[in-house]
Amino acid sequence: MPDRPETFLTSFHPAAAAWPVGSFDGSALMPLWLDTPARPAPRASATGHLEADLLVVGGGFTGLWTALRAVERHPGRSVVLIEADRIAEHATGRNGGFCEASITHGESNGLSRWPAEYSRLHELGLRNLDGIEETVNRYGIDCGFARGGNLAVATRAHEVANLKPEEAGFLDADAVRAVVNSPTYLAGRYTPGKGAVLDPARLAWGLADAAERLGVRLHEQTRLLDLKRRHHGMEATTDTGAVIHAREVVVATNVFRSPFARARWSIVPVYDYVLATEPLSDEQLASLNWDPSIGVSDSGNQFHYYRVTPDRRILWGGYDAIYHYGRSISAEHDDRRATFEVLSQNFAATFPQLRGIRFTHRWSGVIDTSSRFCALFGTTHRGRTAYATGFTGLGVGASRFAADVMLDLLAGEPTERTRLEMVRQKPLPFPPEPLAWIGIQLTRWSMAREDATGKRNLWLRVMDRLGLGFDS
Structure with a gap:
């Protein structure tokens, strides 16, 4: 089995703009949150x-x-x-x-x-x-806790219905762009109080x-x-x-x-990838009309999550959820250029008014996903x-x-x-290899297809019936 068998599944958002790929070149391969002199020294190891x-x-x-x-x-x-x-x-x-x-x-x-x-x-x-x-x-934990709520956005026509236009809290294109200004937004749903950023x-x-x-x-x-x-x-x-x-x-x-x-x-290990921009100027921040206490996510299976940090950067993550064959966890998986390119291009499509901004940090994290x-x-x-x-x-x-x-x-x-x-209740376990890898890749391909077409194929319908899935 090849080392990076998942590469063929990487895809760009259909509205991706033609920014120069590589706006993350020279960025620090380090989580933004840990790149601070405020990080405490490690405590002593246990002995005796x-x-x-x-x-x-x-x-x-x-x-x-x-x-x-x-x-x-x-x-x-x-x-x-x-x-x-x-x-x-x-x-x-x-x-x-x-x-x-x-x-x-x-x-x-x-x-x-x-x-x-x-x-x-x-x-x-x-x-x-x-x-x-x-x-x-x-x-008195100084972690920038701000309970502004969540904004879910639709960027494809078939996603609008999932935001329940008939219910309170639904935002049409003009209304959602007044909350966060992106030309890709077709609709949104804002839920105050049910989420915080920190x-x-x-x-x-x-x-x-x-x-x-x-x-x-x-x-x-x-x-x-x-x-x-x-x-x-x-x-x-x-x-x-x-x-x-x-x-x-x-x-x-x-x-x-x-x-x-x-x-x-x-569980299986899944790698999630994140970029963070340089701090935004007053003019750039004003062009977004974005309350930093509100976190945003889009509505696809392959979704982005993003927010404004306390030092006025945009943290932009998600989309690709990468499973490596054999349930592999390794530092070698941390820096995946193909995924960072996808994130960079999709960011450019979402916020064209920030054209030319660069990313100062890139990182990944391995998380545990259950079925x-x-x-x-x-x-x-x-x-x-x-x-x-x-x-x-x-x-x-x-x-x-x-x-x-x-x-x-x-x-x-x-x-x-x-x-x-x-x-x-206990979830169904994931199978051994190569069945786990085959099933996960087929699921990822099917979810990407549904994002593009709005249609859930037979494989996903079977997984729904069995109560199985793959996500990050």
Whole structure:
């Protein structure tokens, strides 16, 4: 199988403008959020023998929220968190900084999978977002949290109907261009209050600081090697020589290798790519008529997400979701020129008034996608270990909900969260290679075809019936 078998699927938005390809040449291959002197130095690795009521494995959003919520819910609880790399190094510090109320990867996905309980899922998602905002304010986390809402836009005629023109909140072409000025917009839907934008790295660093202030012991550059059940609880060993005894464990490694086979087969790694422009001038920003508190996404299967950052750059990501054969995760996949060219050209088509602007940062992040597009949950070791994985994007907000679910599962008492079918149900696993690669490539090709034609082919209809899919 070739190293880059997915290249033939790369395509440009039909309205792509003729900007010089290479406007990202000379850009830093580094997440914008991590390119700052404010990044904290790594905490000390774990050594020796440690004892804890709860061990959290993973220092991304899921792990950080779990550690913080554990001591908020039970003050005085002894919690240790270990992170194999650095806080915010991977998906947590490489996303677009969109924090949404949805815990089901959007309304349509939630309604199609759990129609009977979707109203409850929607309510829980809004409460979860409220909880994130309250946490940011209570601990004084300086992450630029701005709850301006979400704007979904249609750039192809067949996408307009999906925005429900008959319902309140629909914007025709003139109205949507008054919110964000792009000649490609045919319609839009604005939902205030259901989403926020923020600096994800600063949120992670703030959550880590808040957890430490409440007594959580955090150790970076400490990789889990083995996890076993002992008569007194759980025993974890690490590559730093530490042995950690804990009554309970939460595994929040997401796309990285889980100690549980079932969780590993339920997800595949997908690479998502992002560009960030140089800071906009006053004139450039005025030409967009864009409230920076509003995040934007377009409506295709291959969609872009974009926003204005606190320092007045445009962050522009998405479109290509790249799966590498064999579930490969490697630094070699981080810099994919073909995808950055697609992003650059599609940006040029969307905002021709910014012609000539250059990108200063380019980066990618590997995320965990599940066949149902949102998180899955489980326990093992006779209920002493809980895990959540498979967020498929939108994990900035949903990770806090997942933390409470896992703590509920460890407590062993039914709650409104653990009674949800979404929590109890497991998605179908992805098959082994080469079936996984073939199925994913066929799905990507079919989704691109639907974006171009508005017609869902037989393959996608079969996947819908089986409750399967591929997304980022």
